[in-house]
Amino acid sequence: MNIKQADFVKSAVFERDYPEELEHFEFAFVGRSNVGKSSLINSITNRNKLAKTSKTPGRTQLINYFLVNKEFYFVDLPGYGFAKVPKEMKREWGQTMERYLASPRHKxxxxxxxxxxxxxxxxxxxxxxxxHYGTPFKIIFTKMDKLSNNEKFKALKAIKTKVDFHNDDVFFHSSLNNNGKDEILNYVEACLNGEVE
Structure with missing residues (x-):
């Protein structure tokens, strides 16, 4: 898949603020603060500053919608985890994210x-x-450039003690060298073409 155009549409908190749904799937990105969501979105859209990146965890506080190729949305959800913010704010982010994930949008x-x-x-x-909610999802492992092949093998072994997956069912990505970008985009294209159940 070739991404020719990607534009920020709007930020939202409540369902009434989401942009009008398109006929295609939308693809949401979620993960702990500082996992590299914005960097990944920028990498796969070929836009350095489409999604705002920050060294400060927890900068994404709203749901950010990006229109890709005038056909479908990428959706950047608030990060969760160790962001140094008040508990009340964390709770609000959680509700913002949960509202979106529980929404009937085709995602x-x-x-x-x-x-x-x-x-x-x-x-x-x-x-x-x-x-639990039957929401289709795929795992993407980020920051692949930070480890040697040997370290990756050990890291995956440790992760598999917590999460059950096959390497063929997940994606691996590095925003530093864009490794893994094509695999993710090919999967997005397959979803849009109805080739993925």
């Missing part, structure tokens, strides 16, 4: 996990939540 969720870390309780809660 697939990419759950981003840092390859260097064993999934947190919040990561596992997210996977269970999506599974």
């Amino acid at each position: 697939l969720v990419f759950v981003l996990l840092d390859i260097r870390r064993v999934p947190s309780g919040e990561d596992l809660d997210m996977l269970e939540w999506l599974d």
Whole structure:
């Protein structure tokens, strides 16, 4: 798939604020703060500054919609985890995210996990939540450039003690060198063409 155009549409908190649904799937990206959601969106859309990146965890506080090729949306959801923000604000972000995930919109969720870390309780809660509600999702392991091949093998072994998956069923991505980008985009295209159940 070739992404020719990607534009920020709007930010939203409540369902009434979401843009009008398109006929295609929309693809949401979720993960703990600082997992690399914005960097991944920028990488796969070939736009350096489409999604705002920050070294400060927890910068994405709203649901951000991006229109891709005038056909479908990428949706950047608030991060969860160790952001240094008041508990009340964290709770609001959680509700913002949960409202979206529970909405009837035709969506697939990419759950981003840092390859260097064993999934947190919040990561596992997210996977269970999506599974429970029957929301289709795929895991993307980010920051692949940070580890050697040997370290990757060990990291995946440790992660598999918490999450059950086959390497063929997940994606691996590095926003530094764009490795894994084509596989993700091919999957997005397959979803749009109705080739994925």
